[in-house]
Amino acid sequence: MAVLMDSTLPTRRRPLGTLIGIAVIIAASVIGYFLFPNNLALLTRIVATMLLVLSIDLVTGYCGVATLGHAALFGAGAYGAGIVSAHFGITEPLTMTLIGAVAGALAGLVSGIVILRAHGLPQLVLSIAVVHLFHEVANKASSWTGGSDGLSGITTDALLGLFEFDLWGRTAYIYGIVLLLIVFVSLRILVQSPFGMLARGVREDPVRVAAMGASVHSVMLRMYVISGAVAGVGGALNAISTQVVGLDSLSFTLSAEALVMLVLGGTGSLYGAMVGTVSFMWFEDVVSAANPFHWLTIVGALLIVVVLFAPKGLYGSAAAFLSRRRGGER
Amino acid sequence: MQTVLSIAIDALAYGMVLFVISIGLSVTMGLMRVVNLAHGAFAMIGGYLASYATRDLGLGYAPAILIAVVATAIIAVPIERLLYRRIYGAPELTQVLMTIGITFCVIGLANYAFGPTLKTIPLPETLSGSIDLGFRAIATHRIFAIVCGLIVAGGLWFLIERTAFGIRLRAAVDNAPMAAALGVRTQLVYAVSFAVAVGLAAFGGIVGAELLPVEPYYALRYMVTFLVAVSIGGAGSIPGALIACLLLGAIDTTGRYLAPEYGEFFFYLAVIVIVTLFPRGLAGRFK
């Protein structure tokens, strides 16, 4: 029986994919750096939002959990990093980022416990309720969070004691890109790991996963915690680079916008999340600078066009198109 | 005791306004299974048209309502044919993306066409005063809204449960291919239901305008409230939506009376508790 079968099994998708991804991210960031040297603040914001969108993709794209409340996790990270700096004098950026990740993970645990109690529309509504609760708590705890005035007074040491976070935002940008690369590689490892496979299984058929003896709920909850850490890093990056945290970072609006970006790019793939964020925010920036008064209509039209002509999202549809072109090669 | 009665009557009125607007959404989401985030946008169009008809064209309240509701439904028909038809049966997230896009467009266009200010729909003499209930005064239009809510609930129930159209609709929803094989023109049924749902949205937008004022951001501002109401009621269920709206109205009103500073907090906490206890809605018909 013990035939040497493994040699006949061609292995697919070697780490090459990850390497290409890293190369693309680095190339894009270098191009961004030189093409828009005066726009680094915006680029940093895009990176921070990208982390939030990646984090949504982990639960929505990989586990099939619909959420309109993910900003709760992002905001927890931002406030976590901001509060330790403004109130406890912990101003070392790496520590702040780490604290942001932990705060995000905790928020992920809490919202996961709540949100995973239902499915479909009720689940969506639970996620909305959660983000509103977080928002209310932050508004009430104004002695800690600054309430609606925003948390100001966040200071940050030079990164590694060498690089100041300055007006031009170079340090913040490069730090953001490094964080993004670390997160990207970690997530690539995660989604290709047995756990990642299990999560995809949960998305496709939770009953089957349970019949294999795995706990669907615990898979999703763990993913929520991981997703919280990722969003928390994004929030912390935002707090470090802008030195202020507002209630908007815990808002339903941000949650919805981030979900739109994800669907725009295509769910269930890390690239889709990143492509969606860049396209949406870049488009929004261009259109709103060109016409600050009526850009919303144009963004709305873009969304409709995408659904009509690229129903799997920009990246998803492009990938599907390419693989169809290549035929049954894979 | 007076206070309790007073809160109860406020809760009833608010719940009914919520019901008139949300029931259309419940129909689209429950029967046609479309996550229609643009529902508020249609309510808003109704409000704008009614405001335009009364203030600029000088029409009376009743004809303005009629015209606005019909016109909104007419506007909705091409939108259904061109856009919604593509997303029936599509994944929920795709529907979210499309309907948010529609909402953005409607907001932008309303802002462009009517300007960013508040629009009011002047009430006729008979509805604009207050009625003294003995223990307190209540605005007449609130009584009007309560009556409208009851009529809508009854009418819809009759339409869906007791008419030939209702039978076709339920058949098309339960099993579209089978219904088609039996000679039901499902596309037409969908189009009509959509128009009815949109018409109800417009009606709710107008009747509720005293509470939820008409302005360009209406469509997004109240979207969550409508979604919550539908979800708690269980999409597609008329009694469910009615109970849910009254319940939410009660929670909201009581919360605002007893602890306004935590109003929002308790409201969403209650939502979490209810959804956890009834994950399929109070009377979920599907799914």
Added chain:
Amino acid sequence: MKKFLATAIATLALSVSAQAATIKVGVVGPFSGPFALQGKNFKAGIDAYMAVNGAKVGDNDVEIIYRDVPQADPAQSKALAQELIVKEGVQYLAGFYFTPDAMAATPILQQGNVPMVVMNAATSAIVTKSPYVVRTSFTTWQTSTPIAQVAKDAGVDKVITVVSDYGPGVDAENAFKAGFEKAGGKVVEAIRMPLSTNDFSPIMQRIKDSGAGAVFAFLPSGPTTLGFVKAYNQNGLKTAGIKIFAPGDLTQESDLPALGESAAGMQTTFHYAVSHDSPENKAFVEAASKAIGNPAELSFPAVGAYDGMHVIYKMIEATGGKQDAKKAVDAVKGLSWTSPRGPVSIDAESRHITQNIYLREVTKGAEGKYFNKEIKTFERQGDPGLAAAK
């Protein structure tokens, strides 16, 4: 090679000095979204000022660059302010409708060598965040304090306060309470309600049950004020003789057509009414109405922007178009002029505007349109909020 470099640098220097003839002012405000109307008023005020006074200061052209922050979003505001400074090379930052947006941009002023002229954001503390901040609008403390005296003078001893539960609302509550208790009155209850409140009936019931003789209210101008005022009427508070006192946000001119009859007779205190009777204001209203298109949309942020531009023009004059934030700010300390709203001056210490606060009553005009009619003036009011914070 060396020669090439030298030419390159010379060209660069030339182009820089050539550009210096155009002075850019970056304006951050809500130009889309639920508060687009207020952003529109910013633009109208700025356009009006430049239409009246020309787009040139000395030899320098003035160019305005707008950036949109639809809702309070400090991170976005800061990113845009940063972009305006480093990319667009603006010498002045202005606008800022929301307090958090203004606060967020203050840390970069010193490094960017840029003064900030706040045209709306109304929390007292903003001016303390950086020595380069000048404010030409008002503070909630400033507009809410005088109404306390009005209430007391009207013979009311017990008042209940109702405010939206966010920064400015809390400011208004504190300001009124401080003023009213100083005048010998008593605040019997203080209600803070969520910003998202739609149905105000339960709140009205609370007001009735509190036994207070009047209510002090603060809500941000916009859709919710309509519901509030209507609920006040329909729940019989008006007929029961419970008076309402509020700062002018509640009856801003652009909301009056919608409020209509239900707001008639409401008394509010504010720094500006479109109806203010002075030649300066006539000129302003004419220019601003032209700029905004629909005169009915004209409201208080326009005057903040108009005076903000006045301050910026003075700063440009003082610095001769060179970028020198300290000199620019120093130049306007103590500056006084006659604004459309009346005589104003920039307090040298706080850099906040000292101005008259007017008591106004919503009155039906000759053509059946409602307007805020000024009936009393509280002269030269500073910002009590800063003092309270100390």
Added chain:
Amino acid sequence: MSLFEAKKLRKNFGGLAVTNDVSLSLAAGDRLALIGPNGAGKTTFVNLVTGHIKPDGGSIALAGEDITGVKAMQRVRRGLVRSFQVTRLFADMTPQEHVALAILQRDGKASRMFGRHDAMRPVVEEVGEILHLLGLSELAHLKVREIAYGQQRLLEIALAMALRPKVLLLDEPAAGVPQSETARIERALDMLPPDLAVLMIEHDMDLVFRFAKRVMVLAAGTVIFDGSPQDVTQDVAVREAYLGSYANAGSAA
């Protein structure tokens, strides 16, 4: 010793006893077929065994331990595995990934957040063996949505095997498979480990006769027959139960 033992299982829906004191025991190597007309309560019985519904009475033991109150997921981990009547597979994943996931889950490694399954040599080898055994090697890298239904049924069996159960519950393994392909399913069933206890729910009597060494008949929630396949067709009660419900079918056996 019996590996699996259900004692007097009872389930009522409303006032109706859908499962009425059903007892059943399986020893290692058993091949038991559970048959019965439509509405006999087979589905309810399956759900009781897998733990998806709670019994109103009776007990279940696995390898001598009482598992009546144990959750469905835990039962799987203890070695009580089921297949589905209608395939439940991950449409966008490959057979290789399916089997690998089952193996990893069985070995408690499915929660590992690093490493790739196709780089874990023992896993790859075992996946290869199982897929080869069932003749699915060629399809290893296609998405499940791209392969034929009959082959999906084989993959269901492959998943069950990969979990190395002590007791296997096969819910109509040949349902929906064209006649021409049932032979492959049968061959696959023959390859199940000899010491495994198998309980098969099945309609197809040919398959039952070829596979089962013992047959139980369930009718109206009650066991009406327990014996050898040879005897079942002769049993009066069974004939009545089937002929009674399929008045016009006439092909009970």
